[in-house]
Amino acid sequence: MRDSSSDKISYCVSINDEDVFEAMKSINGYLDITPEDFKEVYLAAYKHAIGRVTKSVAVKEVMTVGVVFATVDMPLTEVADRLSENAISGLPVVDDRGRPVGVISEKDFLSRMGVEHALTFMSVVALCLRGRGCDAMQIKELTAKDIMATPAVCLSENAPIHEAVSLFVSKKINRIPALSSEGKLSGIITRGDIFRSPLFQINV
Structure with missing residues (x-):
């Protein structure tokens, strides 16, 4: 949850x-x-x-906790289920010590299915129907570590949120795993977490 x-x-x-x-x-x-x-x-x-x-x-005051994540050896079918069931477009991947080692997004799935430039769901369907991509069966037996983007770009949960904003822009990413003092996954901060917060609501 x-x-x-x-x-x-x-x-x-x-x-x-x-x-x-x-x-x-x-x-x-x-x-x-x-x-x-x-x-x-x-x-x-x-x-x-x-x-x-x-x-x-601090990041911990804005981030989402109770993060949906994958483990490195989790089958992609289960990763896809987690993304779908939680209506999210990406999640962090952790090792057996709970430390983020990568991130998987919808884009990573699409690129492995030969649909790198799809912008909408129907564009994926169109490519599948034409037989030009969407070869999902080829990646069915893969695990999270096979397609995740690595290394994971992370921030301390105690870092100021302006550092997250800077990373979103410089790294062109949409989500950043947050780390506890032990280096374990403690939350995740997204562009939406910041820009939906009252901090950025200007009313005149």
């Missing part, structure tokens, strides 16, 4: 004097305080506040 981060956190980012000061410094020219000017200051201050908070909020 997954524990959604949206059920766990209730941050409301407050703007302090430093945020307003930094926002005002970032705006060129003289400020005549009209509603539009105030809105501009508010947005700039809010962005500064988010930058400040993302450096102080």
